[in-house]
Structure formats: C-alpha cells, structure tokens
Amino acid sequence: MIEEMELFEKITLRERVKKELADQYGPIKEALKDVRCKIAILSGKGGVGKTSAVVNIASALKEKGFEVGIMDADVHGPSVPKMTGLNQRTDLHGAWQMKPLKTEQGIKVMSVSLFWPGEDTPVMWTGHYKARVIRQLLATVHWGELDYLLIDLPPGTGDEPVTIMKSIPGLDGVVVVTSPQEVSVAVCSKAISSARELGAPILGLIENMSDFRCPHCGGEISLLGRGRGEDLARTYKIPFLGRIPLSEQAGRAADEGVPVVVSYPGSPASEAFRQVTGRMLEILKEREGKQP
Numbered sequence: 001m002i003e004e005m006e007l008f009e010k011i012t013l014r015e016r017v018k019k020e021l022a023d024q025y026g027p028i029k030e031a032l033k034d035v036r037c038k039i040a041i042l043s044g045k046g047g048v049g050k051t052s053a054v055v056n057i058a059s060a061l062k063e064k065g066f067e068v069g070i071m072d073a074d075v076h077g078p079s080v081p082k083m084t085g086l087n088q089r090t091d092l093h094g095a096w097q098m099k100p101l102k103t104e105q106g107i108k109v110m111s112v113s114l115f116w117p118g119e120d121t122p123v124m125w126t127g128h129y130k131a132r133v134i135r136q137l138l139a140t141v142h143w144g145e146l147d148y149l150l151i152d153l154p155p156g157t158g159d160e161p162v163t164i165m166k167s168i169p170g171l172d173g174v175v176v177v178t179s180p181q182e183v184s185v186a187v188c189s190k191a192i193s194s195a196r197e198l199g200a201p202i203l204g205l206i207e208n209m210s211d212f213r214c215p216h217c218g219g220e221i222s223l224l225g226r227g228r229g230e231d232l233a234r235t236y237k238i239p240f241l242g243r244i245p246l247s248e249q250a251g252r253a254a255d256e257g258v259p260v261v262v263s264y265p266g267s268p269a270s271e272a273f274r275q276v277t278g279r280m281l282e283i284l285k286e287r288e289g290k291q292p
C-alpha cells in the first residue's frame with residue numbers, strides 16, 4: 001500500500017513538473033527574448049571550480065566588450081555574488097519584474113542570495129521546489145539586452161540541474177567543468193551524459209585546478225593530477241576548452257570578490273581563462289554562427 005502511494009506521489013509530482021515546465025516556458029522565453037546566447041555551466045562534483053569558471057568567463061567576455069549576465073542557479077551554494085563582490089540586496093519589485101545587480105565590471109547578476117534574509121539562513125527547499133524557484137526567477141528577471149547569459153547550475157546530475165536546463169528555451173550550449181582528479185572525472189562523465197540526453201549542445205570541457213606552478217622555483221606540480229579532463233573530452237568526443245592552473249591568485253581573488261581575470265590580469269590563471277573563453281567563442285561561431 002505504502003509503495004503504491006509512493007508511486008502515485010512520484011507520478012503526480014512528475015506530471016506537476018511537466019505541467020509547470022509547459023506553463024512557464026512562454027514567460028521564460030519572453031523574459032529571455034533579448035538575450036542572444038544562453039550558456040549553462042555544469043559540473044558533476046561540487047567544489048571543482050564551476051562558479052570560478054562562470055565569473056571569470058563572464059569577465060573575459062566583458063573585457064571583449066560584450067554585455068554579460070550571470071544567473072546563479074545554485075540555490076544551496078550561491079557563491080556568484082560573493083565572488084563578484086556584490087554585498088547589497090536587490091528589490092523584489094512586487095515580484096513582477098526583478099532587476100539584476102551590476103558588478104563593478106558591469107556584469108549583471110541575479111542570485112537567490114541577493115534577496116535571501118541572511119548568509120546564515122540555510123535553504124531548506126526540496127529539489128522540486130528549488131527548480132521551481134529558479135524557473136520563477138528565469139521568468140521574472142528583467143535582463144535587458146545581453147550578448148551572453150551564463151547560468152551557474154547546481155552541481156550534480158540529479159533532477160535539479162536537468163530541470164533547470166530543460167526550462168531554458170533555446171539553450172545555446174553547455175560547458176562542463178571538472179578537476180583532474182579521478183573522483184571528479186568519474187562523476188563528470190554522468191553530467192555529460194545527462195546534458196546529452198537533453199539534447200543540449202556541449203561546447204566543451206574545462207579542466208580546472210590543473211598544474212600548480214611553484215612561486216619559488218617555477219616548477220610545475222600536478223597536485224590533483226593532470227590530463228584526465230582532456231582524456232574525458234576525447235572519450236566523449238567533445239571539445240577540450242583548456243586547463244586552468246591551480247593558483248594562489250585564483251583562490252585569493254574569489255575571497256576578495258573580484259574575478260582573477262580582473263584582479264590579477266597578467267596571472268597564468270587569467271590567461272588560461274581568456275584562452276578558454278576564446279575557444280568557446282570559436283566553437284559557438286563554428287557551430288551555428290552563434291557569436292553575437
């Protein structure tokens with residue numbers, strides 16, 4: 001009896017999510033109509049540098065003169081505002097239309113943490129509810145004209161990132177981030193498969209936290225390994241966008257709330273982020289002339 005009830009609940013929830021996706025598709029499409037290119041950033045495992053990649057790719061795009069926005073869809077660990085130095089709160093504007101905040105560099109940001117009561121208040125929502133909040137945000141945020149909107153997805157391969165990806169009409173691509181560690185690469189392959197199942201075009205894979213250059217002797221140390229990201233990209237026949245070194249400046253920049261591309265522009269990590277961004281743009285251009 002209990003099993004039957006659980007099955008019934010699962011089916012009704014699935015139907016409800018399906019209906020909600022269908023109902024919100026139109027409003028989300030309308031809200032994103034002036035966004036030329038929508039890219040989701042995904043990782044299998046948490047803590048591999050997905051958000052770091054998002055804020056630095058955004059900065060590298062901004063440096064090139066593009067209008068850029070970041071949608072922080074990682075409800076449990078929303079670190080985009082912290083990593084971009086946004087401490088203020090946004091107005092709910094009666095929840096009809098929400099305005100993203102702008103970073104010092106002029107990148108527009110929306111995140112649950114911008115209207116959350118306090119840093120210590122945990123998010124206790126279930127997966128279904130979290131995805132619903134993100135869809136609601138996607139439908140109500142007024143981005144204005146953007147060349148690129150980067151969506152920082154929650155880590156993992158469960159319902160949440162998948163439902164969010166499904167909610168974005170005309171998603172132009174997915175970028176996958178992994179560290180070179182075996183544990184990260186193994187989960188990352190699942191993330192690639194789930195993106196593929198959705199039919200989302202995968203623009204490429206980034207290996208973050210790759211070689212570390214010793215500031216004293218200049219020698220390179222592969223603390224977490226090296227090359228497994230590139231091997232994974234080859235296995236799945238997706239473009240390899242490049243390697244970001246494990247770097248003291250990158251870590252410090254995140255804590256200081258300024259992307260490393262801006263705060264340490266000549267650092268190896270910044271150069272690597274610019275190269276990764278350049279490759280991503282080339283791929284978009286080759287794919288479907290998607291570069292604005």
Ligand SMILES: Nc1ncnc2c1ncn2[C@@H]1O[C@H](COP(=O)(O)OP(=O)(O)OP(=O)(O)O)[C@@H](O)[C@H]1O
Pocket residue numbers: 043045046047048049050051052053074077079154155208209210244245246247248250251252254255269
């Ligand atoms: N290349 C790097 N060199 C040094 N530190 C890094 C690098 N990339 C990320 N970090 C640091 O590692 C930590 C995790 O990074 P980040 O928050 O970007 O990961 P994430 O994958 O988005 O995590 P989650 O999805 O769990 O929120 C942060 O403290 C960040 O500053």
